Amino acid sequence: MASVNFEISSTSSSGPPTQQRPRQRLMMKLKEFPEKLWENGVVEVAKIAKKMGEDDPRRIIHSVKMVSTLTLVSLFYYLQPLYDVFGEEAIWAVLTVVLVFEFSVGATMGKGLNRMTATLLGGALGVAAKYLATLFGGIGKPIFLAASVFIVVAIVTFMRFHPALKARYDYGLMIFILTFSLVTVSSYRDDEVLEIAYKRLLTIVIGSCICVAVCICICPVWIGADLHNSVAKNLEMIGDFLQGFGGEYFGRVVEDGDDKSFLEGYKSVLNSKSTQETMANLARWEPFHGKFRFRHPWKQYLKVGTLTRQCAYKVEALNEHLNSEIDQTPSEIKSKIQAPCTIICLESGKALKELGGVVRKWTSSSSAISHITFSRTASEDLKSLLKTVYLLEDGDLLDIAPAAAVALQLIGVVKCVEKIAEAVQELASLAHFNSVESSVVAPEEPHFLHQGTVVPVSEGIMHHVITIEQGSDTDLPQNNSQSMINLVVEKHSN
Amino acid sequence: MASVNFEISSTSSSGPPTQQRPRQRLMMKLKEFPEKLWENGVVEVAKIAKKMGEDDPRRIIHSVKMVSTLTLVSLFYYLQPLYDVFGEEAIWAVLTVVLVFEFSVGATMGKGLNRMTATLLGGALGVAAKYLATLFGGIGKPIFLAASVFIVVAIVTFMRFHPALKARYDYGLMIFILTFSLVTVSSYRDDEVLEIAYKRLLTIVIGSCICVAVCICICPVWIGADLHNSVAKNLEMIGDFLQGFGGEYFGRVVEDGDDKSFLEGYKSVLNSKSTQETMANLARWEPFHGKFRFRHPWKQYLKVGTLTRQCAYKVEALNEHLNSEIDQTPSEIKSKIQAPCTIICLESGKALKELGGVVRKWTSSSSAISHITFSRTASEDLKSLLKTVYLLEDGDLLDIAPAAAVALQLIGVVKCVEKIAEAVQELASLAHFNSVESSVVAPEEPHFLHQGTVVPVSEGIMHHVITIEQGSDTDLPQNNSQSMINLVVEKHSN
Numbered sequence: 001m002a003s004v005n006f007e008i009s010s011t012s013s014s015g016p017p018t019q020q021r022p023r024q025r026l027m028m029k030l031k032e033f034p035e036k037l038w039e040n041g042v043v044e045v046a047k048i049a050k051k052m053g054e055d056d057p058r059r060i061i062h063s064v065k066m067v068s069t070l071t072l073v074s075l076f077y078y079l080q081p082l083y084d085v086f087g088e089e090a091i092w093a094v095l096t097v098v099l100v101f102e103f104s105v106g107a108t109m110g111k112g113l114n115r116m117t118a119t120l121l122g123g124a125l126g127v128a129a130k131y132l133a134t135l136f137g138g139i140g141k142p143i144f145l146a147a148s149v150f151i152v153v154a155i156v157t158f159m160r161f162h163p164a165l166k167a168r169y170d171y172g173l174m175i176f177i178l179t180f181s182l183v184t185v186s187s188y189r190d191d192e193v194l195e196i197a198y199k200r201l202l203t204i205v206i207g208s209c210i211c212v213a214v215c216i217c218i219c220p221v222w223i224g225a226d227l228h229n230s231v232a233k234n235l236e237m238i239g240d241f242l243q244g245f246g247g248e249y250f251g252r253v254v255e256d257g258d259d260k261s262f263l264e265g266y267k268s269v270l271n272s273k274s275t276q277e278t279m280a281n282l283a284r285w286e287p288f289h290g291k292f293r294f295r296h297p298w299k300q301y302l303k304v305g306t307l308t309r310q311c312a313y314k315v316e317a318l319n320e321h322l323n324s325e326i327d328q329t330p331s332e333i334k335s336k337i338q339a340p341c342t343i344i345c346l347e348s349g350k351a352l353k354e355l356g357g358v359v360r361k362w363t364s365s366s367s368a369i370s371h372i373t374f375s376r377t378a379s380e381d382l383k384s385l386l387k388t389v390y391l392l393e394d395g396d397l398l399d400i401a402p403a404a405a406v407a408l409q410l411i412g413v414v415k416c417v418e419k420i421a422e423a424v425q426e427l428a429s430l431a432h433f434n435s436v437e438s439s440v441v442a443p444e445e446p447h448f449l450h451q452g453t454v455v456p457v458s459e460g461i462m463h464h465v466i467t468i469e470q471g472s473d474t475d476l477p478q479n480n481s482q483s484m485i486n487l488v489v490e491k492h493s494n
Numbered sequence: 495m496a497s498v499n500f501e502i503s504s505t506s507s508s509g510p511p512t513q514q515r516p517r518q519r520l521m522m523k524l525k526e527f528p529e530k531l532w533e534n535g536v537v538e539v540a541k542i543a544k545k546m547g548e549d550d551p552r553r554i555i556h557s558v559k560m561v562s563t564l565t566l567v568s569l570f571y572y573l574q575p576l577y578d579v580f581g582e583e584a585i586w587a588v589l590t591v592v593l594v595f596e597f598s599v600g601a602t603m604g605k606g607l608n609r610m611t612a613t614l615l616g617g618a619l620g621v622a623a624k625y626l627a628t629l630f631g632g633i634g635k636p637i638f639l640a641a642s643v644f645i646v647v648a649i650v651t652f653m654r655f656h657p658a659l660k661a662r663y664d665y666g667l668m669i670f671i672l673t674f675s676l677v678t679v680s681s682y683r684d685d686e687v688l689e690i691a692y693k694r695l696l697t698i699v700i701g702s703c704i705c706v707a708v709c710i711c712i713c714p715v716w717i718g719a720d721l722h723n724s725v726a727k728n729l730e731m732i733g734d735f736l737q738g739f740g741g742e743y744f745g746r747v748v749e750d751g752d753d754k755s756f757l758e759g760y761k762s763v764l765n766s767k768s769t770q771e772t773m774a775n776l777a778r779w780e781p782f783h784g785k786f787r788f789r790h791p792w793k794q795y796l797k798v799g800t801l802t803r804q805c806a807y808k809v810e811a812l813n814e815h816l817n818s819e820i821d822q823t824p825s826e827i828k829s830k831i832q833a834p835c836t837i838i839c840l841e842s843g844k845a846l847k848e849l850g851g852v853v854r855k856w857t858s859s860s861s862a863i864s865h866i867t868f869s870r871t872a873s874e875d876l877k878s879l880l881k882t883v884y885l886l887e888d889g890d891l892l893d894i895a896p897a898a899a900v901a902l903q904l905i906g907v908v909k910c911v912e913k914i915a916e917a918v919q920e921l922a923s924l925a926h927f928n929s930v931e932s933s934v935v936a937p938e939e940p941h942f943l944h945q946g947t948v949v950p951v952s953e954g955i956m957h958h959v960i961t962i963e964q965g966s967d968t969d970l971p972q973n974n975s976q977s978m979i980n981l982v983v984e985k986h987s988n
Contacts, residue, residue: 162546
């Protein structure tokens, strides 16, 4: 741009000043460049790196672990005694570390075992092909070698499309193709194939084993534990939403500083399927450790995950009602179903968070069951409330429909939570949840079961403040909630 | 098991017969083994392979393409003149083909370009490290080499966690680490590093280029086209559901042989996010081809995909109402909102299928707009219908609520379809849809706009048969649908 400006201006009358201006600009830009590079480049990159490290500090640890392993394995090449044993092939150990060392133990073990087995099988088959090829003389040898590569590689390449094989053995199948092709093709010229193959296999095994050992021994990242926590977190996020939804929908006075993040958290649950499936596939490679035993029920985690997503779809439908454009139900109508709906929200939310806690803390706590019982009772009460036609005196169906839809959706949520509770219960028994920790968990301090403040906004209607204390008897609150709803119903029917 | 049985039975009195029985069983099993292996093993595997091939015949083509490329590249090793040029390093071309050749052009180009660039950069940096290391003598050399590997590899390993880099350059970063480590470590012993690095780079470039060429020239699989079609298919599947939903929900007489697959198709849309994002990332690597130009708007596909998923969540909520256990609305109540709801279902469904067709056929057809107009009108009619309180005379709110929820959900669907239409319109203009094909598309033959047969099941209520023919004037059906609904409303208000 600068030079173009220069040429145009030089043809005009005011020569010298415009001649200097672009030059000055260029000089200015050149002077500013290091500063801008520093600001936009280095500082920006440093910020991103800092944020990445803060988001998950295990990333930094992984980088250090990986590069330490690489340095350790390079000693095979640097140290003369080790080099004397392995020779040039020592470089394959370095290569193995770069390719096999992954973030989680599951991924590293999966890749390591795949690589070792596939190298062994591919190498053995390649050596067999080489010896068979020697039976043919002259031009027959390369033709036989090429034909065997063609058939074996075509079949294995096709096998890689099988979903079950792709999920667990894709890397192994690729390494099998690689090793088989390398050994078979190079056997045409190299007669020492067997020795090279043996040394390469040995260095690959050593490299893989070192990777797995470092991965497990130094700050291990268990992908199984990540899946475990992700299932728990998803339950808790849905619970958070439900606990907050009642207040949001029924017009709690919202303060400006309020944190509304709980209304968005569930969105990540909607698209969690592929991540959880990948995690479960990798977790299967991990050896038993801590509470994760041999044959840990990974499938059951996926089942809980699927049910959680189904609940998240319902929550997505509920969330749309928070948008006032869609839901214009007057608050006096809303207030009529407020009591049981609020109880369902609070209790289902609590139940889900309890279930999340059950998974997270490896305990089979029964407190979720009581919350589910309360929400089921509230759901029945809501149904009987909906049966009373008086609700319709105040408005037309278009006004009432959104509130009715919310009510129905909440009834659906209660059923969904029950299913989740069953699945979590099954998970708890399959994964032996209560075996160790059940007695360790500190009993929660007594707390109010519901302290919902039911405040219909319109002025003509009386205010109810409902406070129910949780007694020592678990049946008590249920009766309370029942009678409380009856109270509300009676008040409105007058 | 057989030997255990044998030992136990030999201690009992009836020796010879039981001694023979397990043996016989063993012999029987041995005889059956080849047969069973054939039945359960070979036949089963053949069936699976046949199904995989039938599901996507491109898989077979890919396997043949891949192995042909591999054979072609092995010629570098088999043929003496080529071997004289590249020597031992020719094996790296074989290795490159196995690692780079992927199913789609996008994936192959992505891996090929990543591999070439990363090898060049990693190799160059490695050679630079080698020459810097020679400045240090004795023990200083390996320490400098190890330190430079430590710093560079740690930084790049950490970089791999960055989501944007991971999505597009993960393979390149890994190959960079690999090449840099290999060159730097092996430079400790090998002084011919420069020549080896050069030859290796050359064979890798040749291998990658051959892969890309074969991938593009012989039956190419464009992942961009797959994404394009997947977006279209998702729209059509939601459209299929909506078109069918009206009939299913309002109690069309269902015949046994009916294909209900259209009710399940949408479920795959719910979890389509990660697949579509991967596809878009790979599609960015593809060169322009056919209607996919340079800077094709891949992001817009993801936008349409996201809106389609939002519609799918609503459809999921609708689908639950088909389960009679949840929705027990008597059909006489349903029949009151049947007319506008059926129109919304049919017209929204048609609009979505038209939009799917717009994407699939690269045309910017306006017929979707008229369908959307009809469904919007029906949506307004439904709203005014809901405002008439007479609906509530027949039942309590619990009976009416599910139908009201369906009605609201359908009103939401109409809005969602409008958003999708806007996004598809934007896509059409960004991707130059109508530029070529708009005049080519054959005009659709005249057809009935709606031929919904509204048959309330209960006997006390009169039967309406509504048939609206689509005239040549696009405004006409709108008026028809309006008047038709008014007719229904009036009849009921009497």
